[in-house]
Every structure is written in structure tokens, then in C-alpha cells.
Amino acid sequence: xxxxxxEPKNGxxxxxxxxxxxxxxxxxxxxxxxxxxxxxxxxxxxPLCLKLNSGSFQFWILSDETTIIVENRxxxxxxxxxxxxxxxxxxxxxxxxxxxxxxxxxxNSEDLTPEQIEDRSNRLRDLIQDCEDxxxx
Amino acid sequence: xxxxxxxxxxxxxxxxxxxxxAGYDSDLxxxxxxxxxxxxxxxxPLxxxxxEYSTNVWILSDEDTFVIDxxDWLKHSQHDFEYHHRVFKIERLDFIHTILPQLxxxxxxxxxxDYDPDRTFxxxxxxxxxxxxxxxxxxxxxxxxxxxxxxxxxxxxxxxxEHWKICKF
Numbered sequence: 001x002x003x004x005x006x007e008p009k010n011g012x013x014x015x016x017x018x019x020x021x022x023x024x025x026x027x028x029x030x031x032x033x034x035x036x037x038x039x040x041x042x043x044x045x046x047p048l049c050l051k052l053n054s055g056s057f058q059f060w061i062l063s064d065e066t067t068i069i070v071e072n073r074x075x076x077x078x079x080x081x082x083x084x085x086x087x088x089x090x091x092x093x094x095x096x097x098x099x100x101x102x103x104x105x106x107x108n109s110e111d112l113t114p115e116q117i118e119d120r121s122n123r124l125r126d127l128i129q130d131c132e133d134x135x136x137x
Numbered sequence: 138x139x140x141x142x143x144x145x146x147x148x149x150x151x152x153x154x155x156x157x158x159a160g161y162d163s164d165l166x167x168x169x170x171x172x173x174x175x176x177x178x179x180x181x182p183l184x185x186x187x188x189e190y191s192t193n194v195w196i197l198s199d200e201d202t203f204v205i206d207x208x209d210w211l212k213h214s215q216h217d218f219e220y221h222h223r224v225f226k227i228e229r230l231d232f233i234h235t236i237l238p239q240l241x242x243x244x245x246x247x248x249x250x251d252y253d254p255d256r257t258f259x260x261x262x263x264x265x266x267x268x269x270x271x272x273x274x275x276x277x278x279x280x281x282x283x284x285x286x287x288x289x290x291x292x293x294x295x296x297x298x299e300h301w302k303i304c305k306f
Contacts, residue, residue: 033181040175046168047195049184060182062197062205070203070222077205077222 001082003090008101015052017067017080017087022059024052026106031095035127038088042134048084063087085135092131099124150187152196153225155204160190166247169240170273173233177280183229198229230284237281238302241274 006014011026024030034050041048047064058072067080067087082090095102103120104112112120150157159165169185176183182199192210197203202225209218227235240247248267249258282297289295 033179036179037181044168044171046172047184047186049182049197051182051199058200060197060199060203062184062195064186064193064195066220068195068205068220068222070197070205072200075224077220079220 001080001086001090003082003087003094005091005094005098007098008105011106013052015061017061017069017082020069020078020080022052022069023054023057024059025054027053027055029106031102031105031124032127034091035095035124035131038091039127039130039134041084042088042131048088088131089135092128092135096128152202152204152227153223155223155225157187157194157204157206158189160188161250162188162190164250166240166250166270167273170270170277173237173277174273174280176229177233177277177284180284183233198227198232200228201225202227202229202232230281230288233277233281234285237274237277244270244274 001018002016004014004016006016008031013024013030015022015024028051030052037048037050040046047062050061050063052059052061056073060070062068062070063082063084065083067082067084069078069080071077099121102124103117107120109117150159163186165187172183172185175181176198182197185196185198187194187196189208192206192208195205197205203222204225205220205222207218207220209221212218244267248263248270250266278297282295285295285297
């Protein structure tokens with residue numbers, strides 16, 4: 001199943017799962033939130049919950065033996081035949097692809113000091129590394 | 138507000154008109170408390186899982202609370218069943234505030250939650266689980282109090298008493 005994350009640009013991201021594309025905005029610190037949730041889910045062997053927030057539209061991705069997307073404005077949900085581990089294995093490389101974009105996801109580059117940029121970059125890399133380590137075990 | 142009730146040692150779980158029967162196949166007390174702690178610490182949606190033996194229930198709580206189940210599997214074949222979801226108008230912090238005190242009442246039972254298949258469950262093991270559960274509850278209570286205070290206007294501080302009710306000061 002196709003899993004793709006677009007390049008984070010102007011505080012906007014598109015997440016594609018199968019033929020379904022959903023957008024999310026920088027209202028939330030998506031890269032940190034997603035990576036923390038992925039790590040927690042892997043460490044504790046619990047279902048994964050990810051959120052995409054685009055203001056009035058909100059989507060929650062619940063992944064366990066299968067992946068379900070629920071939306072705040074709809075009573076129907078969407079089912080995707082991909083389990084949690086496979087989803088994460090496809091998501092992590094997607095997140096690594098545009099690491100620079102994620103560093104400045106909800107910040108203007110001029111608002112961050114070089115130290116803050118390095119901190120955020122290290123934080124993202126560490127989280128990715130943690131997730132990859134657990135996946136390899 | 139939607140009524141959320143836990144009966145016995147978590148064997149029956151009610152949210153509105155939905156009833157789930159929690160099985161012993163997963164270590165529900167620790168899984169739930171760790172998920173609640175993670176959600177409160179990181180301001181992220183809460184996800185809880187209930188193993189009903191042959192069927193599964195997932196609870197996803199954020200601005201509303203979604204309950205998703207695969208019970209249709211019992212009526213249809215493995216390849217031809219549908220997941221169902223219901224939405225309850227109860228927000229994450231209110232949901233946590235409702236279930237935590239109820240869970241805490243059952244600590245002695247939750248400590249003996251019979252998930253351990255090798256049957257090496259000794260009274261010492263139960264005691265140490267009980268202590269760990271108490272610690273987790275205390276952490277969750279503190280985090281919940283901080284979160285509840287964060288969503289209120291400054292100066293309108295709240296504290297949770299030993300029964301987890303809101304006491305205003």
C-alpha cells in the first residue's frame with residue numbers, strides 16, 4: 001500500500017495512504033508528536049494514534065492490526081489494510097526524507113537561533129533513531 | 138456529559154450505551170495508565186485498547202471520544218466484516234477525569250489482573266504491581282490536575298481531592 005508524506009511547505013503537509021490524501025497544518029508540532037506517538041506505540045506494543053489537524057478538519061489515524069481514519073466532521077470512517085508495524089516502517093523513511101522541512105515546520109527560520117535549530121534537529125534525529133532501533137529488535 | 142462507568146475490576150466498561158467486556162489477554166491496567174500518562178504528558182490524543190477475547194475495541198479520545206470495534210467479525214467471515222465506530226461528546230480531559238477515579242477504586246483487583254499466562258502470580262508480585270499502580274495513578278492525577286488548570290483562566294486554580302473531584306480554591 002502506498003504511504004507517502006509530502007514535503008512540509010508553508011506549514012502544510014499531505015499524507016497519502018492508498019488512494020486517500022489528507023492534509024495537516026502546523027497548528028500542531030506534527031513531526032515531534034508523530035514520532036513520540038510512534039515510539040510510545042512501539043515501546044509498549046500498543047495501538048498507534050496519529051493526528052492531522054487542519055483547523056476545522058481533524059483526522060485521527062488509528063493503527064493496530066489494520067489502519068482506520070476517523071474524521072471530526074463525518075460519521076463514516078475509512079479502513080486501510082495495513083497493520084501498525086508496516087505503516088510505521090513506511091512512515092519513518094518518509095519522515096527522514098524531508099528532515100530539514102520538519103525542523104522549520106512550525107517556526108520561521110529567522111526566529112530560531114543556530115543552537116535552537118541544532119536542538120530541534122537532534123531531537124528529531126534521536127526520535128527517528130529510537131523508532132528505528134525498536135523496529136529492528 | 139456521556140456516562141462512563143467501569144464495573145467490577147474493569148470487566149465491564151460502559152460509555153453511554155456502549156458496553157465492552159475486557160478480557161485478561163492484555164495487561165489492561167498498566168496499558169491504560171501508561172497510555173493516559175503519555176497522553177497527558179504530551180498533550181496528545183488518548184488511545185485505549187480493550188481485548189474482548191475474540192473481538193477488539195479501541196477508544197480514541199481527543200476533542201470527542203470515538204469507540205471503534207470489530208464485533209461484526211462474529212457475524213461475518215474474517216474477510217467480510219466491517220469496523221464500526223461511535224462518537225461520544227466527551228472531550229479527552231473530561232473522559233480521563235471520569236475514568237481515573239473509578240479505576241483507582243479497583244487497584245487491589247487491578248493488581249491481580251490475571252493476564253499472566255504462566256500462573257506464577259505470587260502475593261509478592263501482586264504487592265509490587267499494586268505499588269506500581271499507585272505510583273502511576275499519582276503521576277496521572279498530578280498531570281491531569283496540571284492539564285485541567287492549563288485549560289482554565291489564570292487565577293481559577295483547581296485541585297483534585299482524594300476522590301478526584303475538582304476542589305476550587
